[in-house]
Amino acid sequence: MVLDVDFVRSQFPAFKSAGLAGQAFFENAGGSYTCGAVIDRLTRFYTDRKVQPYAPYEASALAGAEMDEARARLAAMMGVEADEVFFGPSTSANTYVLAQALRRLITDTGGAVVVTNQDHEANSGVWRRLAEDGVEVREWKVDPQTGHLDLGALQPLLADGAVRMVCFPHCSNVVAELNPVAEICAMARAAGAFTCVDGVSYAPHGFPDMTALGADIYLFSAYKTYGPHQGIMVMRRAVGAALPAQCHYFNADTLYKRFTPAGPDHAQVAACAGMADYIDALYAHHIPGGTAGPLARNNAVHDLMRAHEVRLLQPLLDHLAARNDLRLIGPRDAGRRAPTVAVALDRAAEPVAAELAKHGIMAGGGDFYAVRPLQAMGVDVAQGVLRLSFVHYTTEAEVTRLVAALDAVL
Template structure:
């Protein structure tokens, strides 16, 4: 039985819900960035007031600053199901992906092959495609045009003895369908092929269990999982050592600096521990006395279970309208709470502006998935309307959205 979420408890831990300027509005653009939780904001505030200096020196404040940073890696790793030395925190997922691709570009040989998709955010596609200039053959795993779905059976004919890496997304930031990552990565590993999974659009909806997913490299953004503006990249120390050093030459022996050309953002890394502290509080409130060992799984269930209860009214409403094209599955169980549609009689941008006037914060555009829209026969310049929410969204927010959609879209 799914534990119901105590929404009042949750919202009390997100200062945005007490912000006067945000009152009376429903936030449906979480795919672009979530609200930050209170523990993250508190740690960032304290770090800037008390510990904003170079960390890891022997002075008391400097030592404590370094301890705060170390604790973030340790605590986040507990929820992700991997050792702390797998985690690398950089400015963004886009930059992490670019640096990673540059490292692979030196490691791969001319004639080696990689596979990318046309469903991904450009961060996990464009950086890899550029390796074609170095003699790497880039093959494209293409979506089904009507649905925008990636079908695994379309991948396997692209994989051969020359394939070294497959980069794909766990969940499209437009289609919303959840791809079967574990099954794909297991088959790739058996074939000796590395997997690079972009989890940015899935992570807020069920903080990932990286051990279960089995990706060799997994990336997502902490600012979309209630934290500071950082990108997290997880990969084993063994794989890091195989890749060329992208950092300063004198830091080559420091694994955490090999894929971080610039210095780390000390304050934001130190504050990232607040995500884990929020999850701790969430679990303790909903499962008092439960064993810590199952905490990560229980939190995932709270995040995902809450959204599954809220998705059907929105999907049902959009599916029955004949004046819009719903992008992605109409079944809540097959997707994350990122729902896009194309209005057939209005411009997406105009719909979003009209929703904003009615207290609904949404967005329109191609959301850096321009290749996906082209593959589906949609105009990237027009884009689509995107509605995205997470566990702190209320049933009342959804009803406000549906009333606003009725008013903006008009009679069907």
Template sequence: MTSLDMTFVRSQFPAFAQDLTASHAFFENAGGSYPCAQVVDRLHRFYTERKVQPYGPYPAAQAGGAEMDEARARLAAMMGVAGPQVSFGPSTSANTYVLAQAVRQWLRGANAAIVVTNQDHEANSGVWRRLADEGIEVREWQIDPVTGSLDPAGLAALLADGRVKLVAFPHCSNVVAEINDVSAICEIARAAGARTVVDGVSYAPHGFPDFPGLGCDVYLFSAYKTYGPHQGIMVITEDFGAELPAQGHSFNAGSLYKRFTPAGPDHAQIAACAGMADYIDALHAHHFAPEADPAARNRAVHGLMRAQEVAAVAPLLDYLAARNDLRLLGPRRAEDRAPTVAVAFDRAAEPISEALGREGIACWAGDFYAVRPLEAMGVDLGRGVLRMSLAHYTSAEDVARLIAALDRVL
């Protein structure tokens, strides 16, 4: 089986060659990944050569517009969808908020219900819960307070009366990290007549989605956590996008990717997002025989990333599970989770992250906007959790360095 060439991978990220960032082993990837060189180069080129209103009748404007179009087309092909299905926005939180406003209008007066979970980051929970103010019933699919898992049987019970029109849930939680079976959950919801919105922010860094394979109606993730600029990306099915009321300018309602973009997008960052596709293609070209289908290239690279992460995080999980002075949240098996590892202590976690910083380890502590799952699992929010998050570019040496530092600090 092909394995990830870590020397090649790390050569694609300028941060590993900079004194300030290279001085620490980086375990704050869930907060934001390093950008790949392809993104940095495109962003620099746009700001130096194309920073004008795009699509105008002159060369710089034409070049800028073409790069924006390229980003949408390349990412769409990579994820197996049509270009108009991909919308950009300032963040996933903002994209989810706009989507919720469309759903608010869609369900107004319909005697309908929606389902949310208490496993989510607040961005994919709070905006949906506020729809209760419009008379829409909000039902909560609750996690197991010990494991943090979502049981599909619990969802089926919530859907039984046929009134649920939408289910919002995470691909994986940013603190529990268990990888939910998106396709199975979407099949349950679809059989009950409900649409599905998946928060992929905490999973997409570990492999860009194969949207048709997941079977959801909406998938949201953040470019700045997937080696790109600070943009939110939303993928939506064409039929659901057409069914929801438009939230952008009225004269743009006929364009699917503009229907849910009420404010002007950041042109330079959209153009730079093509660099994420450049990076996936570079990984594929380095590791595999040529492949014409961008979605097939993405799936192959996804597998490479996951295999590297599973191998890298396993020693950390084993080390933490063997200690009796902390609580490891989420699955113990690396194969069952994203490599985002949160632990709770009988004391405040932030001083521990600060001590690790002095040991050359970059990570953080707090609630990470995951207040609901932490409360449900009995974690003291005043103490928070220590979170150590890996990406595919995290080396075995980085993990060994983290374990040694934890030993000294704890």
């Protein structure tokens, strides 16, 4: 079965926008277009339901019900319970709250935390700063040539049983290699450690199946998964109970409130149900009459997305690898990575992105908050990298156009 890209694009108002006409979007890793189902729900909430939720009058009851719907449907898609899904203002904020909880746990019981230098700073810096409070921070380092995280280098960090949390990315926002999440989580679990997986750069290519991954905590950003600007965190019940609550004391007995210090954005939480609407619409279009449950529907759509992305990505990787005026970061095999392609050039990247814009290519240049992995691989951070990222609504014609524009500009 092949993804129907025309149908996909019909679900996104951006492709009908006069302001975006004639441009091809290749900075999706910074934030995707928003699907129509999310926009419709957000508009309806602000128009009809923008009141304090969960009160006994109709508008309030509808507001609360839609917020509950978002949590329940996203949880079902990912194979977890509804109260294991948390909403926060951003993934960076959610990770900060987690780090404060772990700091208290380790202060009370002792232990260490493992971080990588492959991560975006959001899932690295907050954990590293725990060292200021006496927490031992151990670094799992990438291969300086490839950016790869070797499992053999993780084992010694876990050997003494002192690690309480292993923090790593599903894939990096510049290296883009798909890390073996299930295997890493199994290693950590065997050593008595919890796992915190930064899924921000992977979730746009398919929402996670939490049972298959085996992660204790999985974080991603709704604004990169076709939704509103919210951070979404999945936390399994065992780790949620073990970590000290970071909420108002009277909310501590409700799992999904334990790590939300302030009230969430009601409208944006409600609008997140539109992401589930979108996944269901893709499933219904491609598998008419299908009767699979939410998790199986999500996994089927994930596979459609990934197959399309891999097919478009390989020719781009091959073209870039054949050039001698750039360094392609990460694997050259499309099946081993996300379609987030960073290249180090023989010049500063940001002016190149500006030149690509003249050709109707929307891309970015810079460090993308991935200073540590770039430095580890010997990339000049002052020059940065050119990042070309796409998702399943990208077309083959747009990738062809990107290659032509790169040839013209470089």
